[in-house]
Amino acid sequence: MRTDELAWAAIDAETERQERQLELIASENHASGEVIAAMGTALTNKYAEGYPGRRYYGGCEHVDTVEDLARDRVRELFGAERANVQPHSGTQANMAALMALCEPGDKVLAMSLDHGGHLSHGHPKNFSGVFYDFHHYGVSESEEVIDMDEVRDRALELRPSVILAGASAYSRIIDFEAFSSIAKEVDAKLMVDMAHIAGLVAGKAHPSPIPFADVTTFTTHKTLRGPRGGAVLAEVEVIKKVNSALFPGGQGGPLMHVIAAKAIAFREALAPEFEEYAASVVKNADALAVRLMERGLRIVSGGTDNHVMLVDVGAKGLSGREAEDALHAVEITCNKNLIPYDKRPPMEASGVRLGTAAITTRGLSADDCVTLADCIADLLDVPSDDSVADRVRGVIGELASSHPIYPDSSLSGA
Numbered sequence: 001m002r003t004d005e006l007a008w009a010a011i012d013a014e015t016e017r018q019e020r021q022l023e024l025i026a027s028e029n030h031a032s033g034e035v036i037a038a039m040g041t042a043l044t045n046k047y048a049e050g051y052p053g054r055r056y057y058g059g060c061e062h063v064d065t066v067e068d069l070a071r072d073r074v075r076e077l078f079g080a081e082r083a084n085v086q087p088h089s090g091t092q093a094n095m096a097a098l099m100a101l102c103e104p105g106d107k108v109l110a111m112s113l114d115h116g117g118h119l120s121h122g123h124p125k126n127f128s129g130v131f132y133d134f135h136h137y138g139v140s141e142s143e144e145v146i147d148m149d150e151v152r153d154r155a156l157e158l159r160p161s162v163i164l165a166g167a168s169a170y171s172r173i174i175d176f177e178a179f180s181s182i183a184k185e186v187d188a189k190l191m192v193d194m195a196h197i198a199g200l201v202a203g204k205a206h207p208s209p210i211p212f213a214d215v216t217t218f219t220t221h222k223t224l225r226g227p228r229g230g231a232v233l234a235e236v237e238v239i240k241k242v243n244s245a246l247f248p249g250g251q252g253g254p255l256m257h258v259i260a261a262k263a264i265a266f267r268e269a270l271a272p273e274f275e276e277y278a279a280s281v282v283k284n285a286d287a288l289a290v291r292l293m294e295r296g297l298r299i300v301s302g303g304t305d306n307h308v309m310l311v312d313v314g315a316k317g318l319s320g321r322e323a324e325d326a327l328h329a330v331e332i333t334c335n336k337n338l339i340p341y342d343k344r345p346p347m348e349a350s351g352v353r354l355g356t357a358a359i360t361t362r363g364l365s366a367d368d369c370v371t372l373a374d375c376i377a378d379l380l381d382v383p384s385d386d387s388v389a390d391r392v393r394g395v396i397g398e399l400a401s402s403h404p405i406y407p408d409s410s411l412s413g414a
C-alpha cells in the first residue's frame with residue numbers, strides 16, 4: 001500500500017529515468033526484480049549483530065539461513081575458502097580488510113586516485129588516508145598502463161605492510177600474480193579490491209585474484225549485478241580478523257534484507273548464463289571503444305580489456321564536465337573522470353568514464369554499441385548543435401525503449 005505520495009513519486013520517477021536513459025556509469029548496473037524484491041522484505045526489521053549461530057539477538061534462525069546461503073554461494077562463485085557478506089558498502093569492506101591486515105599508521109601502497117584508484121585507497125579525507133600511511137603507484141605516461149617495474153621499485157623503497165591492487169577507472173587486465181610476487185618479495189600482504197570487475201571474475205571474463213590475494217574485497221552492485229553492498233573473501237585464519245574488524249570493529253547490525261538480496265544475486269551469478277553476460281559486457285565495451293576510436297576519440301591506453309574505458313574528450317576541446325552534461329541532455333548517463341596526468345581539476349576533468357555493465361544487462365548488443373558510439377561521437381563533435389542532439393536523442397530513445405529493463409515487473413513505475 002502506498003500512502004506517501006511524495007516519496008513514491010520520486011521513486012517512480014527514478015525508475016522511469018533508468019528505463020528512459022542509457023546507463024554508461026561504469027559502477028552501476030540493473031539488479032534483477034528478484035534481487036530488488038528481497039530488499040523490500042521484513043528482513044529489514046531484524047537486528048542480527050554477530051554471525052550465524054553466534055548472534056547477540058534472539059529470533060535469528062531465518063536470517064542465519066539467509067546469511068549462510070549468501071556465504072556458501074559466494075565462496076562457491078569465487079572458489080574462496082571463507083567469506084564475509086556483511087559490509088554495507090565497498091568502502092566498509094576495505095576498512096575491514098585494512099584493519100585485518102595491518103595496524104593504524106602502517107604503510108600501504110595502492111593505485112593513485114588520479115590514475116584510476118579509489119577514495120578508499122588512501123584519499124586524505126577518507127578513513128584510509130586518515131588512519132594509514134598511503135603511498136601510490138600510477139600508470140606510465142607513455143602506455144597508460146600499470147608499470148609493474150614501477151610498482152616493484154616503489155615497494156622495495158617503501159617496504160609497505162600492504163600492497164593494494166584494484167581500481168575504479170582502469171581498462172586493462174590487472175596482473176594479480178605479478179602483484180603477489182612483489183608482495184612476497186617485500187614481505188607485504190596483498191589486498192585486492194575487485195569492486196569493478198567482480199562480475200567479470202565471477203563470469204570468467206577476467207583472471208581471478210583469489211589464488212594470489214591475502215584478502216579480496218568487492219562491491220556487489222557493479223558488474224556483479226547484485227544489491228548495493230560489499231563483501232570480503234579470505235582464508236580461514238584471515239577471515240577471523242576480518243569478521244571482528246567488520247563487527248564490532250566497523251559496523252553494527254548487518255542489513256539482513258540486503259544480505260538476502262546478495263544471496264539471490266550470487267545464485268544468479270552461478271548460473272551458466274552469467275558467463276555469457278560477462279563475456280558480452282567485455283565484447284560490448286570493446287565494440288564501443290573501437291568505434292569511438294574510429295570516430296577520432298582517444299581512449300586512454302588505446303582500448304579496453306574489461307567493462308570500462310576512459311574517453312579523453314580534452315582532445316575534442318571539451319572538459320569531462322561539458323561532455324557529461326552534453327551526453328546527459330540526450331539521455332546518456334556517464335561521469336566525468338580524470339585521465340592520467342590530467343591538467344584539469346577533478347570537477348572539470350578531461351575525460352568521461354564509460355562502462356557497459358548496465359546496457360548489457362538490458363540486452364544491448366555489440367552492433368548497438370557501434371550505434372551508441374556513433375551517437376556519442378556525433379554529439380561530441382558538435383555539442384551545441386540542437387539538430388544533432390535531437391537526432392541522437394531519438395536514436396537513444398529507441399535503443400532504450402526496445403530494451404526495457406523490467407519488462408514484466410511492477411518496477412516499471414506505472
Ligand SMILES: Cc1ncc(COP(=O)(O)O)c(C=O)c1O
Nearest residue numbers: 027089090091118167168193195
Ligand atoms: C575500486 C572500488 N573500491 C571500492 C568502492 C567503494 O564502494 P562503495 O561506494 O560501495 O563504498 C568503489 C566504488 O566505486 C570502487 O570502485
